Amino acid sequence: MEETRKWKWGKYRWWVLGLLILTWVSITFIATPIQPHIQVAPERILLEPLITLPIIGDFYLVNTLPTLILVDIIIILMALAVKKALQGGNLIPKGITSMVEMLVEVLYNMTETSAGKYTKKIFPWFASIFILVIVANFTKILPGFETIGVLHHYEHGYESQYLAGNWYNIIPVEAHRGAGYILTPFLRGVSTDLNFTLALALIAVFMTQVVGVQTQGLGYFTKFLNVKTIFSKPGLGFIDFLVGFLELISELAKVLSFTFRLFGVMFSGTVLVALMGSMLPIFAPAGIFLFELFMGAIQAFVFGMLTMVFMVQATQGHGEQADH
């Protein structure tokens, strides 16, 4: 019979207490949180467009672009670190290599149980989308994210307070109409931009069709345009044709659902953290943030998993369903 140890306080309670006191000090003396200005479209950092293309229009420097560059740099540095560690020659990984190896192994096994012999084609898409989205969602934990930025004039804004040099602070005092400021952060989570999620969704669905054509040849498109059974089975053959048409609509629905699932979860998380930070700034945002990180990881996994499942379905034709 094992004896149970008496539960004792750990040593991290001093860290938690110290951080709570630091939070209280910074809220009372340095910067009190304000009600956030929520905007679905990412805010513009510079008010003039960067480049203007003739037909498409203006391209502004938006909130989420520096974040995207940061996420790309983090992923590239991770890949370079793993490569350097693998060049040493010892097969036992430690540190970041072991983490990446575990991740790749778990994803590869998952792909292998579903895909069978097409694993090598499908696995890169699953892993790339997963790693990109999970790093993009975990980058939101860096300090200064969505809090440090440019103060813009705004009608219903707040007053600002001068700190030092070129740094101002925004204080929760409503300003007169037309003379207030709001904050436009420098960095905003990448997944809260509808363009990012739409691009990923379009890539995923388009590559699903490509994988289908690669494995089944041009006969893959009879999934959508099913005219084989119109004349052989008179009544039901026409229903097959309508089912093919429904499949086409379902592909478009997949694009929409991919986009709005990721965008909705991450954007509502951002809004929740900002609102909770303005209402109960001392301890509550930490709990909400943990929940948001968990949801971000789950959404990355779901995005990748759904892409993988759709690709596996694209490699299996109609007739093979009768084999089960």
Place this chain on the structure above:
Amino acid sequence: MDGELIQAGKFIGAGLSMIGAAGAGVGIGLLVQGALNGMARNPDAYGNLLTTMILGIAFAEAIAIYCLVVSFMMLFVL
């Protein structure tokens, strides 16, 4: 007066559109019930069932997120 009416309409619409999240709640509850039943019958399958349950919860929650997105659109965009 017109601007206030539109603002009131926005708030009412945003509130009404979140009724759809009830379906997601029921769906997630049914999912966890099924997963717990399976885990109780067969404790060895815990890892497999957990992964599949988390995946299913993400799908069911996505419907509630669509309602939330419509609600945000009504409040902040349109």
